[in-house]
Amino acid sequence: MPIIPALKIPDTKAGQYFPSAGLMPKTSLSMWQVRFAETVNNYIERKASGGLGIKLIDLFSKTVENEISEKFKDLWQQVRYMVDCDVSLRSKSIRQSQKFKVSSIIHALKYLEKQFVRHLQMVVYGNLEQGKLGGVPGMLNLVTAYLNIKLPLGYSGQEDGLFQNHPVWSVIYHCLRAGDFNAARNICSGYESESVVEFGQAIGELLSSNSNKLTGDMETKFHLLWRTVGRSSLDPYKKAAFCVISLCDSISDHSEIADKFEDWLWIRLRQCLLTECVGENVTPSCTTIKTFGLLDSRVKFPLERLQRQIVLDYGEKHFASGDSPMLYWTALWLSGQFEAAMDYLFRQQEVTRHPESDAYDCHAVHIALALHENGLLLTPVDPNAKILTLEGSDSPLSYRLNLARMLISYVSTFQQSDTRDALNYIYFLKSFQTIDGENLCFVAIRDILLETKEHSLLLGRIDAKGSKLRGLLDETKYNINVDELVRYIALDAEKRNSVEIAVAMFDLAEDHTKVLKLLADCLCEVANQKSLPNSKRERYLTLATSIATRYRDSGHKSDEATAITFFQLMDITTFFDLFHENDYGSALDVMRRIRLLPLTVDEVDTFVKQFYMVPDEVRRILPDILLICMCILSAQHKEIRGDRSLFASSAIIDESAKSIQQVAKALVQYAALIPYRMPGDTAARLVQMETFIH
Numbered sequence: 001m002p003i004i005p006a007l008k009i010p011d012t013k014a015g016q017y018f019p020s021a022g023l024m025p026k027t028s029l030s031m032w033q034v035r036f037a038e039t040v041n042n043y044i045e046r047k048a049s050g051g052l053g054i055k056l057i058d059l060f061s062k063t064v065e066n067e068i069s070e071k072f073k074d075l076w077q078q079v080r081y082m083v084d085c086d087v088s089l090r091s092k093s094i095r096q097s098q099k100f101k102v103s104s105i106i107h108a109l110k111y112l113e114k115q116f117v118r119h120l121q122m123v124v125y126g127n128l129e130q131g132k133l134g135g136v137p138g139m140l141n142l143v144t145a146y147l148n149i150k151l152p153l154g155y156s157g158q159e160d161g162l163f164q165n166h167p168v169w170s171v172i173y174h175c176l177r178a179g180d181f182n183a184a185r186n187i188c189s190g191y192e193s194e195s196v197v198e199f200g201q202a203i204g205e206l207l208s209s210n211s212n213k214l215t216g217d218m219e220t221k222f223h224l225l226w227r228t229v230g231r232s233s234l235d236p237y238k239k240a241a242f243c244v245i246s247l248c249d250s251i252s253d254h255s256e257i258a259d260k261f262e263d264w265l266w267i268r269l270r271q272c273l274l275t276e277c278v279g280e281n282v283t284p285s286c287t288t289i290k291t292f293g294l295l296d297s298r299v300k301f302p303l304e305r306l307q308r309q310i311v312l313d314y315g316e317k318h319f320a321s322g323d324s325p326m327l328y329w330t331a332l333w334l335s336g337q338f339e340a341a342m343d344y345l346f347r348q349q350e351v352t353r354h355p356e357s358d359a360y361d362c363h364a365v366h367i368a369l370a371l372h373e374n375g376l377l378l379t380p381v382d383p384n385a386k387i388l389t390l391e392g393s394d395s396p397l398s399y400r401l402n403l404a405r406m407l408i409s410y411v412s413t414f415q416q417s418d419t420r421d422a423l424n425y426i427y428f429l430k431s432f433q434t435i436d437g438e439n440l441c442f443v444a445i446r447d448i449l450l451e452t453k454e455h456s457l458l459l460g461r462i463d464a465k466g467s468k469l470r471g472l473l474d475e476t477k478y479n480i481n482v483d484e485l486v487r488y489i490a491l492d493a494e495k496r497n498s499v500e501i502a503v504a505m506f507d508l509a510e511d512h513t514k515v516l517k518l519l520a521d522c523l524c525e526v527a528n529q530k531s532l533p534n535s536k537r538e539r540y541l542t543l544a545t546s547i548a549t550r551y552r553d554s555g556h557k558s559d560e561a562t563a564i565t566f567f568q569l570m571d572i573t574t575f576f577d578l579f580h581e582n583d584y585g586s587a588l589d590v591m592r593r594i595r596l597l598p599l600t601v602d603e604v605d606t607f608v609k610q611f612y613m614v615p616d617e618v619r620r621i622l623p624d625i626l627l628i629c630m631c632i633l634s635a636q637h638k639e640i641r642g643d644r645s646l647f648a649s650s651a652i653i654d655e656s657a658k659s660i661q662q663v664a665k666a667l668v669q670y671a672a673l674i675p676y677r678m679p680g681d682t683a684a685r686l687v688q689m690e691t692f693i694h
Contacts, residue, residue: 027414027417027418028413028414028417028418029414029417029418029421030359030362032359032362032363033362033414035063036060036063036362036365036366037418037421037424039059039060039062039063040366040369040421040424040425041420041421041424042059043056043059044424044427044477044478045477047477048476048477048478048479049477055373055374056369056370056373056374057079057080057083057084057370057373057374060076060366060367060369060370061076061079061080064076071324071326072359072363074115074326075326075329075363076363076367077111078111078330078333078334079333079367079370081107081108081110081111082104082107082108082111082333082334082336082338083370083371083374083376084107094375094376095376095378096398098276101276101303101336102212102273102276102277104336105269105272105273105276105303105336106212106273108269108334108335108336109179109266109269109270109273110179111334112262112265112266112269112334113177113178113179113266114179115262116177116178116179116262116266117139117142117178117179120142120143120146120174120178121142123146123149123150124142124145124146124149127149130148130149130152131145131146131148131149132145132148133145138183139175139178139180139183140164140171140175140183140186140187142178143171143174143175143178143183144164144165144166144171146174147166147170147171147174148166151166151167151170154166154167154170155167155170155236155237156234157233157234157235157236158170158235158237159233159234159235159238160191160193160195160196160235160238161191161192161193163187163191167235167237168187168191168193168196169235169237169238169241170237171187172184172187172188172196172199172237172241173237173238173240173241173257175187176241176244176245177263177266181203181206181207182207184200184203184241185200185203185204185207187200188200188201188203195225195229195230198221198222198225199225199241199242199245201218202214202218202221202222202225202245202246203245205218206245211277212273212274212277213246213273213274213277214245214246219246222245222246223246223248226242226246226248230242230248231248231249236254236256236257237257239252239254240254240257240258240267243267243270243271244266244267244270244271246274247271247274247275247299247300247301248299249299250271250299250300250301253267253268254267261319261327261330261331265330265331265334265335268301268306268309269306269334269335271301272301272302272303272305272306274301275300275301275302275303276302276303303335303336304395304397306335307335307336307337307397308396308397310331310332310335310337311332311337311340311397314331316328316344319331325344325345325348325360328344329341329344329345332344337397337399338371338376338377338378338401339377339378339388339399339400339401340388340397340399342364342367342368342371342401342406343364343387343388343399343401345360345361345363345364345367346360346361346364346365346387346406348360348361349361361410362410364406365406365407365410365425368401368403368406369403369407369428372403372428373428377401377403378398378399378400378401379400379401379402379403379404379432380400380402381435382435383402383404383405383432383433383434383435383440384405384434384435385400385402385405386402386405387401387402387405387406387409388400388401388402389402403428403432404429404432404440404444407425407426407428407429407444408426408444408447410425411425411426411448415448415451415452416451416452419448419452419454419457419458419472420472422448423445423448423458423472423473423478426441426444426445426448427441427478429441429444430480439488441480442484442485442488442489445458445473445485445489446488446489446492446493449489449501450493450496450498450501453500453501455471455489455501455504455505456469456471456504457471457472458471458472458473459471459473459474459482459485459486459489459505459508460474460508461504461507461508462507462508462550464546464549464550465554466550466553466554466555468508473485483509486505486508486509487505487509489501489505490502490505490506490508490509490511490514493505494518499518499521499522499540500539500543502518503515503518503519503543503547506518507547510557512551512556512557512558513557513558513559513562515547515558516547516551516556516558516562516563516565516566517562517566519540519543519544519547519566520562520565520566520569520615520617521617522540522543522544523540523541523544523566523569523570523572523573523617524569524617524618524620524621525540526540526541526573527569527572527573527576527621527624528576528621528624528625528628529576530580531577531580541573544566544570544573545570548566548567548570551563561615564615565615565617565618568594568596568615568618569617569618571590571593571594572590572594572596572618572621572625574590575587575590575591575625575628576628578590579628579631579632584632584635584636587628587632588629588632591625591629596614596618596625597625597626597629597666597667597670598666598667598669598670599663599666600662600663600666601662601665601666601669603666604666604669604670604673607670608670608673608674611674611675611676619676622676623678623679623682626667626670626671626682626686627682627685627686627689629663629667630664630667630685630686630689630690631689633660633663633664633667633689633693634664634689634692634693636660637657637660637661637693640656640657640660641657660693661690661693661694664689664690664693664694665690667686667690668686668687668690671683671686
């Protein structure tokens with residue numbers, strides 16, 4: 001198959017829209033991404049407000065309408081032609097149906113025919129003097145003017161005479177190629193050549209039957225005509241004309257006249273249409289023709305054969321045209337390989353260095369969304385599958401597009417800078433589930449939240465007065481069960497040990513017991529550490545302090561035991577802070593107030609009996625508390641013994657030292673008697689420090 005660049009109108013970047021400098025938002029989105037993001041937001045809002053009959057494909061097409069560059073306008077025209085199939089065909093299995101297959105071929109042919117008419121007009125209107133366009137406007141005059149420019153001297157092998165100074169079969173073929181079968185029939189009517197007249201009769205039958213193929217006796221007669229005068233003809237236009245009217249010869253690609261990609265594809269699609277129509281409804285006449293050996297495998301050209309030819313026989317490299325991926329895209333798209341076409345366009349960001357590679361990526365995503373909303377996108381069951389994948393029961397070229405993975409990949413580049421826009425795209429995942437049955441929309445929102453840490457922006461927060469402040473996802477347009485989502489993210493964050501997020505989510509869910517339990521575990525982990533700027537301890541303590549203040553002032557719904565443990569750990573954290581600040585007296589005052597440890601020998605038995613009431617979270621740091629208390633006592637004892645000038649007499653000094661020794665003794669006895677095994681050498685160190693104090 002000869003492949004030359006597709007027919008194009010010169011491209012230009014002039015007139016592209018850029019917001020004025022004063023209005024430029026802080027965004028990482030490209031121009032195309034901004035345009036489509038606005039359209040997506042508009043679509044979601046209109047659907048939420050009850051807008052009926054809104055089609056995403058229509059909105060996206062309007063987004064591209066004012067674009068100067070013809071490339072993307074043509075791209076979306078192709079999409080429109082192929083997506084706008086008969087709505088009566090819609091069902092879950094529509095893509096695998098024979099009716100949709102035939103409908104898609106017809107729409108692809110209409111697009112190619114419209115583009116060819118456009119090409120004729122450009123050539124003729126660009127060469128009016130040579131084309132000599134005149135007379136009544138219509139296809140015949142346009143075609144003859146075009147041939148005046150392109151085939152002024154005819155061609156080798158022409159047969160059956162001339163029509164308006166041009167070989168008749170070249171005029172007939174170009175009318176067929178432009179989709180005007182009536183014009184081709186009018187040429188044949190009353191023509192002196194019998195084969196031309198009979199050809200015109202076949203076109204008339206084709207038009208009147210409205211079945212896209214010849215039927216009954218006319219089909220039999222036409223194939224006999226082909227065997228008599230068509231197959232042996234040296235006129236390339238005559239042979240091509242026969243082969244696009246009925247199934248005659250699928251071996252030849254008619255490269256003598258189909259030297260452009262669009263022409264080759266149009267001829268092949270005509271043959272596909274004739275084959276698929278026969279496959280859709282085999283009539284008795286077809287059986288008759290089979291007896292002549294005219295519909296054997298040598299003649300048929302099903303759509304799958306064209307698809308294999310494009311993907312396997314030729315492949316991506318064969319269709320490469322400079323830096324533009326549009327040629328291969330067109331081959332895939334118009335042959336009904338939608339998923340492969342979108343994957344190919346999406347991959348251009350990775351496989352090319354073309355300056356518009358990001359635009360291709362962007363357009364591919366939105367084409368996929370349009371198909372999905374129209375119920376025409378084939379998707380895999382597993383959202384972890386590759387973007388282009390096959391499932392076990394699929395035929396070799398029946399690819400599926402993993403829209404979920406494509407969308408998540410697409411929004412990952414801007415979900416931090418343009419979180420609201422990212423959420424709009426994630427909205428389309430509401431109908432998808434993971435293989436474990438999880439809502440994929442929830443999963444994607446969770447991942448965005450974990451990466452951006454913007455849980456307040458997305459889901460809201462509780463202010464200092466205990467009131468709920470709404471987040472982006474509370475907007476009614478999303479129609480998401482936010483309470484269910486909050487609970488899902490809270491449980492997931494807890495599993496991942498993302499404490500700050502888990503606390504915020506359980507707080508939103510009003511599960512105050514869970515909030516305080518998580519914070520208690522956090523305080524237990526960091527309480528004995530010295531607070532440093534931006535440290536985990538500082539983050540945990542800041543969060544715990546804000547929660548403690550709000551719950552104290554506004555009330556909470558936590559169970560009493562959990563609340564007592566949490567507030568006790570807050571006091572213990574304060575105790576450690578005072579120690580690190582060398583404020584030993586205040587630190588011991590905190591310990592006296594919370595009554596965690598016996599500070600006299602007389603209290604030891606009572607505290608040992610009450611040890612079962614000490615929460616596990618406090619027990620885990622009890623050895624550190626005992627050691628720090630002993631360090632404080634040692635420091636105080638050393639200070640008293642070392643600076644007698646501060647005291648009135650040695651009796652007072654001795655009394656103070658004795659008091660410290662009694663506290664130290666009480667702590668050592670308590671540590672020895674409680675039913676708790678101290679880690680490492682804690683007990684030995686306590687005894688040693690008490691000895692130094694004595």
